[in-house]
Amino acid sequence: MHDTSILAGKHIILGITGGIAAYKSASLVRLFVKAGAEVQVIMTPNARQFIAPVTMSTLSGKPVITEFFTANSGEWHSHVDLGLWADAMVIAPATASTIGKMAGGVADNMLVTTYLSAKCPVFVAPAMDLDMMAHPSTTRNIEYLRSYGNHIIEPAAGELASHLIGKGRMEEPENIVAVLADFFARASKRDLDGKHVMVTAGPTHEPIDPVRYIANSSSGKMGYALAEKAARRGARVTLISGPVNISTSVPGIDVIHVTTARDMLEAAIATFKTADIAIMAAAVADYRPEVYHDHKIKRESDSGLQEITLVKNPDIAASLGKAKHHGQKLIGFALETDNEQANALSKIHRKNLDAIVLNSLRQGECFGVDTNIVKVFDRDGNILLDSPLKAKSDLADDILDVISSI
Numbered sequence: 001m002h003d004t005s006i007l008a009g010k011h012i013i014l015g016i017t018g019g020i021a022a023y024k025s026a027s028l029v030r031l032f033v034k035a036g037a038e039v040q041v042i043m044t045p046n047a048r049q050f051i052a053p054v055t056m057s058t059l060s061g062k063p064v065i066t067e068f069f070t071a072n073s074g075e076w077h078s079h080v081d082l083g084l085w086a087d088a089m090v091i092a093p094a095t096a097s098t099i100g101k102m103a104g105g106v107a108d109n110m111l112v113t114t115y116l117s118a119k120c121p122v123f124v125a126p127a128m129d130l131d132m133m134a135h136p137s138t139t140r141n142i143e144y145l146r147s148y149g150n151h152i153i154e155p156a157a158g159e160l161a162s163h164l165i166g167k168g169r170m171e172e173p174e175n176i177v178a179v180l181a182d183f184f185a186r187a188s189k190r191d192l193d194g195k196h197v198m199v200t201a202g203p204t205h206e207p208i209d210p211v212r213y214i215a216n217s218s219s220g221k222m223g224y225a226l227a228e229k230a231a232r233r234g235a236r237v238t239l240i241s242g243p244v245n246i247s248t249s250v251p252g253i254d255v256i257h258v259t260t261a262r263d264m265l266e267a268a269i270a271t272f273k274t275a276d277i278a279i280m281a282a283a284v285a286d287y288r289p290e291v292y293h294d295h296k297i298k299r300e301s302d303s304g305l306q307e308i309t310l311v312k313n314p315d316i317a318a319s320l321g322k323a324k325h326h327g328q329k330l331i332g333f334a335l336e337t338d339n340e341q342a343n344a345l346s347k348i349h350r351k352n353l354d355a356i357v358l359n360s361l362r363q364g365e366c367f368g369v370d371t372n373i374v375k376v377f378d379r380d381g382n383i384l385l386d387s388p389l390k391a392k393s394d395l396a397d398d399i400l401d402v403i404s405s406i
């Protein structure tokens with residue numbers, strides 16, 4: 001049985017939508033209340049067809065909210081106040097329709113309106129028939145929710161209300177409560193207090209002339225997520241970032257902006273001197289143009305560009321691997337299309353890393369998106385983490401857990 005004591009005193013909004021799995025919400029409230037949490041239930045009008053509000057108000061000890069106003073007293077239920085009151089919002093079961101409304105901001109009921117006002121972490125436990133679950137609109141809407149930072153509690157596969165077998169069963173209440181308990185346990189974790197963590201992130205740009213450069217499509221999201229989570233866990237973080245379209249405002253992070261691989265190397269060598277942990281999440285350009293043209297190369301001129309001679313850039317991770325002293329941890333990333341594991345492991349030894357994070361290159365994962373699938377290996381080839389598809393921010397915590405355990 002999971003330790004749920006961390007939920008004591010937490011304010012939880014439980015949103016219930018109109019699906020057969022709404023009957024499981026009764027157990028969910030009971031488990032939250034048993035763990036010491038205060039629960040405010042909000043039901044959509046349809047949810048009331050599936051489970052009686054009186055059951056939910058009795059179990060939660062609070063009147064259930066469905067409408068914007070209480071009919072006889074005219075009392076207004078402030079979605080803004082509710083959103084501020086909550087430490088977490090859980091929508092279970094979440095139907096395809098509510099997920100669509102949340103993704104699109106359709107605030108036509110109290111539940112979605114409160115969701116849009118909520119400042120707290122939001123957990124969504126989808127439940128629907130397998131074909132609805134597999135429909136591209138559902139998949140896309142769930143991806144939207146993930147990109148807003150919401151946590152998706154994936155439905156399990158099994159027998160559904162339609163008697164069909166497939167993915168769409170709402171996760172069991174015990175497991176939903178465990179997900180929240182883990183979340184709060186992690187959020188209060190300060191295991192990196194007093195540590196200096198260095199992270200490289202994003203691509204590098206290797207200029208050809210004042211307006212052109214060689215680059216790759218790394219977004220920097222994974223590196224930024226690692227820097228933010230490390231800072232939240234108490235570390236002093238130096239984030240060495242190539243050119244990206246994202247920024248961070250989390251306290252405790254010093255950002256050094258660089259453009260080329262050589263700039264990144266210089267910043268990394270200086271920072272590594274005092275770092276306890278270095279995480280090399282940048283997608284460094286392996287080559288740069290040998291010649292930089294001071295003036296924009298003209299298409300028509302005789303000196304127009306026919307070919308670019310490339311020279312090798314320094315290997316930043318390998319340079320740190322040589323400089324590494326006892327007690328420092330150096331973590332690399334690898335992105336492979338062939339012989340994934342063998343190539344990743346050869347990089348660990350070539351660059352003297354302590355662990356390597358192998359990114360998945362399957363469709364829709366890795367570059368530019370908010371989710372990823374990774375495997376982490378140690379120097380002996382042991383798998384330290386084998387993740388499912390997850391939000392990069394959640395993966396960042398998983399990866400930091402692994403690094404702490406090395």
Ligand code: CTP
Pocket residue numbers: 200261280281282283284285286313314315316317318331332333334335347351
């Ligand atoms: N890396 C680095 N400096 C470089 C190239 C890579 O610091 N010039 C780091 C990356 O940040 C990553 C690890 O080394 O942590 C592996 O990067 P990857 O590009 O996969 O490896 P390469 O050595 O460039 O090998 P290849 O491109 O041939 O797969």
